[in-house]
Amino acid sequence: MGVGVADQPAVVRQLRLEADGVVSVSLTRPDGLPWPAWAPGAHVDIVLPTGITRQYSLCGSPDDRDTYRIAVRRQVRSRGGSEYVHAFLRPGQNLAIRGPRNNFPLREHDRYLFIAGGIGITPILAMVRETAERGKPWRLLYAGSSAAGMAFTGELAELGGVVECYVSDRCGRIPLDDLLSEPRVGTGVYACGPETLLTAIAERMTHWPPGALHIERFASRPKPTRPDTEFDVRCARSAKTVTVPPGQSILDALVGAGVPVTASCREGLCGTCETAVLDGTPDHRDDILDERERAANDRMFICVSRAVGPRLELDI
Ligand SMILES: Cc1cc2nc3c(=O)[nH]c(=O)nc-3n(C[C@H](O)[C@H](O)[C@H](O)COP(=O)(O)OP(=O)(O)OC[C@H]3O[C@@H](n4cnc5c(N)ncnc54)[C@H](O)[C@@H]3O)c2cc1C
Ligand code: FES
Known part of the structure; x- marks a missing residue:
């Protein structure tokens, strides 16, 4: 349970299957007022009726102040968050949310390289849309374990830039060595996905200019084993x-x-x-x-x- 953070009531307006195991949820305010403004990279806390709180990136349009859209992947060994969304959430249901909060803001760069793995596409989708609207050059590399499980490929295709999909059961992995071996001044790299992908990207970018790489993690890494002191x-x-x-x-x-x-x-x-x-x-x-x-x-x-x-x- 959150401590000292105000809950805002929300109503589930629509649930939509976006891909195998991924459902999007559109949320409106019960009082009909607009939601607080947000920028790509932001997430909200969803407080489920079971009392569980989980973070979900906003993946709709910041211009649509009536609706917050999130997309949730069903986790195989869920302790209750994604499982509840997939099994029990229904249109008309009341929830509470907190936020938005943004730990992954889109900074100013000459050009953008986006790398998404699986459900890590959610914050990246909003970033790509914003970059396309700003008229900046961008390229997206999007990896998934199966084509059927990759959400929002249709929306991405409409944005007019370069979208390359890597489906591991067909055409293998994102060629990170080719992509990142030469540091490119002026390029911002934004990545979200499984820890193995994020670690591999960070390892290949140690010689890039400071501030080039921006990462969002959906799950925590193992904590350091150094002993605690008082x-x-x-x-x-x-x-x-x-x-x-x-x-x-x-x-x-x-x-x-x-x-x-x-x-x-x-x-x-x-x-x-x-x-x-x-x-x-x-x-x-x-x-x-x-x-x-x-x-x-x-x-x-x-x-x-x-x-x-x-x-x-x-x-x-
Ligand atoms: C900033 C942020 C943004 C996020 N955005 C999204 C998003 O857009 N879409 C989305 O689907 N998710 C997002 N997440 C992840 C989301 O908040 C939840 O963590 C996710 O839905 C899983 O919740 P859960 O309760 O179903 O599973 P959890 O019980 O939290 O488990 C998640 C995974 O951890 C492992 N696990 C479970 N229990 C244990 C255990 N005891 N020990 C070790 N490992 C365990 C399992 O592999 C399981 O699949 C985001 C997270 C953050 C921090
Ligand atoms: S409560 Fe400390 S980072 Fe989430």
Whole structure:
């Protein structure tokens, strides 16, 4: 359950099968007012009637302020999120959502290379549409395990750029070596998909200019195995100092001390618990910040990240 984040009521207007195992859900507001504005790369938290909260990228058009569209892949070993959407969600049903929030914004580049694997196409679809509208050159490489399971190929084909589909049971994998061996100044690379694909892209782009690669993860990576140490968190706004013992997150320690905090995924994925760092060095353990953002040491995700050293001061 989220902590301290306002839920907004939403009504399921339409469910549509977009591909094998992928259903899109269109959501409107029950009061008929427009949804808050969003930009490509944004996601919302969906709070299901079972109480489970999951993040889903917005994949409709930001110009359509009446509808938020998400698309959900049914996970084989679901703990309840995607399974509920596929098995039980029906038009007319009421839900709650939080957000939108954007940890994957589309930055300014001369040209764009988009790489999507499977359901990772959802944020990329909105980005490709925006790039096409801006008239910037773009190319999309979209990989899937079967053609029948790849959503939105029809919508993508209408956008007028270069879309190359790689179906692993037919024509193999995206040729990452050919694609990324030469760094291209001015090209922004945006990738979303399974961890194996994202790791392979990052490994091949270590010699590209800083800021060229932008990644969104839908699932958390294994956390570092370095041991936790105890440290103090000085909360500047609430003027409290809270001790965080090994094995407890900063978030849980602050909740226990009565400090107001916001959280959703508690895995370092969604960005809800982002907190500004005023002093001290964070031990970043999230799956959101890139190396440059980590090195800035000006913000952290307190559901998973800890402190290097005995003390942190946070703007909380
Ligand atoms: C920013 C963001 C955007 C996202 N956008 C989308 C989107 O557009 N579309 C979409 O379909 N999903 C998206 N996701 C993923 C989504 O939030 C859910 O994680 C997904 O639907 C799976 O939820 P679930 O409850 O069905 O499965 P979960 O129970 O959360 O499991 C997911 C997978 O993890 C593995 N797993 C399950 N339990 C365990 C366990 N105990 N230990 C180890 N592994 C386990 C299984 O392989 C399973 O298939 C996004 C996630 C983030 C963070
Ligand atoms: S609660 Fe999701 S990143 Fe911390």
